[in-house]
Amino acid sequence: PPQMEHGPVVAILLCALLRVPAALPSGSEPILLGLKARLVVNSTPCSVTCGLGIKEERLCELSPAGERRNCSVLRSRCLSDWICGLRHLSVPEGKPLQLSCLSPDTASLEGQDFGYSWRFARGLITTNDLLFHPFRNPSPSLSFSPALESHSGTYRCDVQVLSSFQLVKRIYFGLRVIPQDLVNLDFQKSLTWEQQLAASGEELGNATGPREREQQHWEVWEKQGVYEVVLGIGSGAIVGILLSLGLCCLGHVCRK
Incomplete structure:
Protein backbone atom coordinates (compact mmCIF):
# COMPACT_ATOMS: atom_id res chain seq x y z
CA PRO A 1 0.00 0.00 0.00
CA PRO A 2 1.10 3.66 -0.57
CA GLN A 3 1.25 4.37 3.18
CA MET A 4 3.72 1.54 3.70
CA GLU A 5 5.91 2.86 0.86
CA HIS A 6 6.35 6.22 2.64
CA GLY A 7 7.40 4.57 5.90
CA PRO A 8 11.12 4.17 5.10
CA VAL A 9 11.30 7.74 3.76
CA VAL A 10 9.85 9.21 6.96
CA ALA A 11 12.23 7.15 9.06
CA ILE A 12 15.22 8.40 7.07
CA LEU A 13 14.11 12.04 7.50
CA LEU A 14 13.68 11.62 11.26
CA CYS A 15 17.15 10.15 11.57
CA ALA A 16 18.62 13.06 9.59
CA LEU A 17 16.94 15.63 11.85
CA LEU A 18 18.15 13.88 14.97
CA ARG A 19 21.71 13.95 13.66
CA VAL A 20 21.72 17.75 12.96
CA PRO A 21 22.77 18.89 16.47
CA ALA A 22 25.67 16.50 16.34
CA ALA A 23 26.80 18.12 13.10
CA LEU A 24 27.17 21.61 14.65
CA PRO A 25 30.77 22.75 15.09
CA SER A 26 32.25 22.23 18.50
CA GLY A 27 33.34 25.89 18.68
CA SER A 28 29.77 27.26 18.70
CA GLU A 29 29.55 27.53 22.48
CA PRO A 30 32.66 29.78 22.88
CA ILE A 31 31.29 32.04 20.12
CA LEU A 32 28.04 32.59 22.03
CA LEU A 33 29.90 33.24 25.26
CA GLY A 34 32.04 35.88 23.50
CA LEU A 35 29.09 38.05 22.48
CA LYS A 36 29.05 41.57 24.02
CA ALA A 37 26.14 43.96 24.52
CA ARG A 38 26.42 47.74 23.99
CA LEU A 39 24.38 49.56 26.62
CA VAL A 40 23.82 53.11 27.91
CA VAL A 41 25.64 53.37 31.25
CA ASN A 42 25.24 57.11 31.88
CA SER A 43 23.14 59.99 30.56
CA THR A 44 23.03 63.75 31.16
CA PRO A 45 19.77 65.64 31.77
CA CYS A 46 18.06 67.29 28.83
CA SER A 47 19.58 70.67 27.97
CA VAL A 48 16.17 72.39 28.02
CA THR A 49 13.14 72.28 30.29
CA CYS A 50 10.64 72.44 27.44
CA GLY A 51 10.59 71.42 23.80
CA LEU A 52 13.48 69.72 22.04
CA GLY A 53 16.92 69.67 23.60
CA ILE A 54 20.17 67.71 23.59
CA LYS A 55 21.47 65.09 25.97
CA GLU A 56 24.71 63.11 26.03
CA GLU A 57 24.72 59.37 26.58
CA ARG A 58 27.72 57.19 27.38
CA LEU A 59 27.59 53.80 25.68
CA CYS A 60 29.88 50.92 26.61
CA GLU A 61 30.34 47.32 25.56
CA LEU A 62 29.35 45.11 28.46
CA SER A 63 31.03 41.71 28.63
CA PRO A 64 29.41 38.66 30.30
CA ALA A 65 31.71 39.34 33.25
CA GLY A 66 30.28 42.87 33.65
CA GLU A 67 33.35 44.72 32.32
CA ARG A 68 32.89 48.02 30.43
CA ARG A 69 34.99 48.45 27.30
CA ASN A 70 35.15 50.65 24.19
CA CYS A 71 32.99 53.40 25.67
CA SER A 72 31.84 56.35 23.55
CA VAL A 73 29.70 59.47 24.01
CA LEU A 74 26.65 59.95 21.81
CA ARG A 75 24.66 63.20 21.49
CA SER A 76 20.96 62.78 20.86
CA ARG A 77 17.75 64.79 21.00
CA CYS A 78 15.49 64.74 24.03
CA LEU A 79 11.92 65.94 24.44
CA SER A 80 10.47 67.65 27.51
CA ASP A 81 7.12 69.41 27.88
CA TRP A 82 6.24 70.75 24.41
CA VAL A 183 14.77 105.01 23.49
CA ASN A 184 16.73 107.19 25.93
CA LEU A 185 14.53 106.22 28.85
CA ASP A 186 16.36 103.92 31.21
CA PHE A 187 13.99 101.39 32.75
CA GLN A 188 16.38 100.51 35.58
CA LYS A 189 16.81 104.15 36.55
CA SER A 190 13.05 104.61 36.74
CA LEU A 191 12.75 101.90 39.39
CA THR A 192 12.89 102.59 43.10
CA TRP A 193 15.71 101.07 45.11
CA GLU A 194 13.37 98.41 46.51
CA GLN A 195 12.15 97.53 42.99
CA GLN A 196 15.72 97.20 41.76
CA LEU A 197 16.49 94.82 44.62
CA ALA A 198 13.38 92.78 43.86
CA ALA A 199 14.31 92.61 40.16
CA SER A 200 17.83 91.41 40.98
CA GLY A 201 16.60 88.89 43.57
CA GLU A 202 18.52 90.47 46.47
CA GLU A 203 17.25 91.08 49.99
CA LEU A 204 17.03 94.55 51.43
CA GLY A 205 19.25 93.67 54.36
CA ASN A 206 22.01 92.17 52.22
CA ALA A 207 22.25 94.72 49.41
CA THR A 208 24.42 97.84 49.25
CA GLY A 209 23.05 100.52 46.98
CA PRO A 210 23.12 104.34 46.74
CA ARG A 211 20.48 104.88 49.42
CA GLU A 212 22.02 102.39 51.82
CA ARG A 213 25.52 103.76 51.20
CA GLU A 214 24.22 107.26 51.97
CA GLN A 215 22.61 105.99 55.15
CA GLN A 216 25.87 104.31 56.13
CA HIS A 217 27.74 107.60 55.56
CA TRP A 218 25.28 109.45 57.79
CA GLU A 219 25.75 106.83 60.48
CA VAL A 220 29.54 107.27 60.28
CA TRP A 221 29.22 111.05 60.49
CA GLU A 222 26.87 110.80 63.45
CA LYS A 223 29.24 108.46 65.27
CA GLN A 224 32.16 110.78 64.53
CA GLY A 225 30.21 113.80 65.82
CA VAL A 226 29.23 112.00 69.01
CA TYR A 227 32.84 110.95 69.52
CA GLU A 228 34.05 114.55 69.13
CA VAL A 229 31.43 115.83 71.57
CA VAL A 230 32.32 113.19 74.15
CA LEU A 231 36.00 113.92 73.67
CA GLY A 232 35.43 117.67 74.13
CA ILE A 233 33.38 117.18 77.28
CA GLY A 234 35.94 114.79 78.72
CA SER A 235 38.83 117.11 77.94
CA GLY A 236 37.00 120.07 79.50
CA ALA A 237 36.23 118.09 82.63
CA ILE A 238 39.84 117.01 83.00
CA VAL A 239 41.10 120.57 82.52
CA GLY A 240 38.56 121.84 85.09
CA ILE A 241 39.64 119.24 87.63
CA LEU A 242 43.30 120.11 87.13
CA LEU A 243 42.59 123.83 87.54
CA SER A 244 40.62 123.17 90.72
CA LEU A 245 43.43 121.11 92.15
CA GLY A 246 45.94 123.78 91.21
CA LEU A 247 43.91 126.54 92.87
CA CYS A 248 43.42 124.48 96.00
CA CYS A 249 47.13 123.80 96.26
CA LEU A 250 47.93 127.46 95.65
CA GLY A 251 45.46 128.60 98.34
CA HIS A 252 46.87 126.13 100.83
CA VAL A 253 50.42 127.39 100.21
CA CYS A 254 49.38 131.03 100.59
CA ARG A 255 47.73 130.37 103.95
CA LYS A 256 50.94 128.98 105.31
Missing part, protein backbone atom coordinates in the same frame (compact mmCIF):
# COMPACT_ATOMS: atom_id res chain seq x y z
CA ILE A 83 4.64 73.99 25.69
CA CYS A 84 7.30 76.60 26.46
CA GLY A 85 5.03 79.51 27.41
CA LEU A 86 5.52 83.23 26.77
CA ARG A 87 8.89 84.96 26.52
CA HIS A 88 8.92 88.77 26.84
CA LEU A 89 11.31 90.80 24.67
CA SER A 90 11.96 94.54 24.30
CA VAL A 91 14.13 96.18 21.64
CA PRO A 92 14.68 99.82 20.59
CA GLU A 93 13.28 100.74 17.20
CA GLY A 94 15.91 100.48 14.48
CA LYS A 95 17.93 97.71 16.15
CA PRO A 96 18.21 94.21 14.60
CA LEU A 97 16.50 91.30 16.31
CA GLN A 98 16.23 87.55 15.74
CA LEU A 99 13.68 85.16 17.23
CA SER A 100 14.62 81.47 17.26
CA CYS A 101 12.27 78.66 18.26
CA LEU A 102 14.85 75.87 17.99
CA SER A 103 18.55 76.09 18.76
CA PRO A 104 20.93 75.44 15.83
CA ASP A 105 22.64 72.60 17.74
CA THR A 106 19.34 70.78 18.21
CA ALA A 107 18.19 71.32 14.64
CA SER A 108 21.51 70.20 13.13
CA LEU A 109 21.60 66.77 14.78
CA GLU A 110 20.93 63.82 12.51
CA GLY A 111 17.55 62.20 12.85
CA GLN A 112 14.02 63.36 12.28
CA ASP A 113 13.30 66.40 10.10
CA PHE A 114 11.16 69.20 11.48
CA GLY A 115 8.72 71.71 10.07
CA TYR A 116 8.15 75.20 11.45
CA SER A 117 5.00 77.30 11.36
CA TRP A 118 4.64 80.86 12.66
CA ARG A 119 1.57 82.87 13.66
CA PHE A 120 1.29 86.53 14.69
CA ALA A 121 -1.01 88.60 16.92
CA ARG A 122 -0.29 92.21 15.96
CA GLY A 123 -0.01 94.75 18.77
CA LEU A 124 -0.97 92.25 21.47
CA ILE A 125 0.93 90.35 24.16
CA THR A 126 -1.18 87.22 24.51
CA THR A 127 -1.27 83.43 24.42
CA ASN A 128 -4.87 83.23 23.20
CA ASP A 129 -4.53 81.14 20.04
CA LEU A 130 -7.79 82.54 18.62
CA LEU A 131 -6.12 85.95 18.16
CA PHE A 132 -3.27 84.71 15.97
CA HIS A 133 -3.06 84.86 12.18
CA PRO A 134 -0.72 82.89 9.87
CA PHE A 135 2.71 84.39 9.34
CA ARG A 136 4.67 82.99 6.39
CA ASN A 137 8.12 81.91 7.55
CA PRO A 138 9.20 78.25 7.10
CA SER A 139 12.53 78.58 8.95
CA PRO A 140 13.22 78.05 12.67
CA SER A 141 14.21 81.71 13.14
CA LEU A 142 12.63 85.06 12.38
CA SER A 143 14.81 88.12 11.76
CA PHE A 144 14.01 91.83 11.91
CA SER A 145 16.62 94.12 10.41
CA PRO A 146 15.77 96.62 11.64
CA ALA A 147 12.93 96.20 14.13
CA LEU A 148 10.02 98.60 13.61
CA GLU A 149 7.23 99.67 15.92
CA SER A 150 4.77 97.87 13.62
CA HIS A 151 6.53 94.58 14.48
CA SER A 152 5.25 94.76 18.06
CA GLY A 153 3.01 91.88 19.07
CA THR A 154 3.19 88.19 19.91
CA TYR A 155 4.77 85.60 17.62
CA ARG A 156 3.95 81.92 18.04
CA CYS A 157 6.24 79.21 16.68
CA ASP A 158 5.25 75.54 16.37
CA VAL A 159 7.77 72.77 15.70
CA GLN A 160 6.46 69.51 14.23
CA VAL A 161 7.98 66.21 13.14
CA LEU A 162 7.42 66.07 9.38
CA SER A 163 6.96 62.31 9.22
CA SER A 164 4.24 62.11 11.90
CA PHE A 165 3.12 65.77 12.32
CA GLN A 166 3.77 65.39 16.06
CA LEU A 167 3.94 68.77 17.79
CA VAL A 168 7.16 68.84 19.82
CA LYS A 169 7.42 72.52 20.75
CA ARG A 170 5.29 75.68 20.98
CA ILE A 171 6.72 78.98 22.16
CA TYR A 172 5.35 82.53 22.26
CA PHE A 173 7.50 85.67 21.83
CA GLY A 174 5.93 88.84 23.23
CA LEU A 175 7.81 91.62 21.40
CA ARG A 176 7.74 95.30 22.34
CA VAL A 177 9.54 97.67 19.97
CA ILE A 178 10.30 100.93 21.81
CA PRO A 179 9.85 104.07 19.64
CA GLN A 180 12.81 106.36 18.97
CA ASP A 181 11.51 109.18 21.19
CA LEU A 182 11.48 106.79 24.16
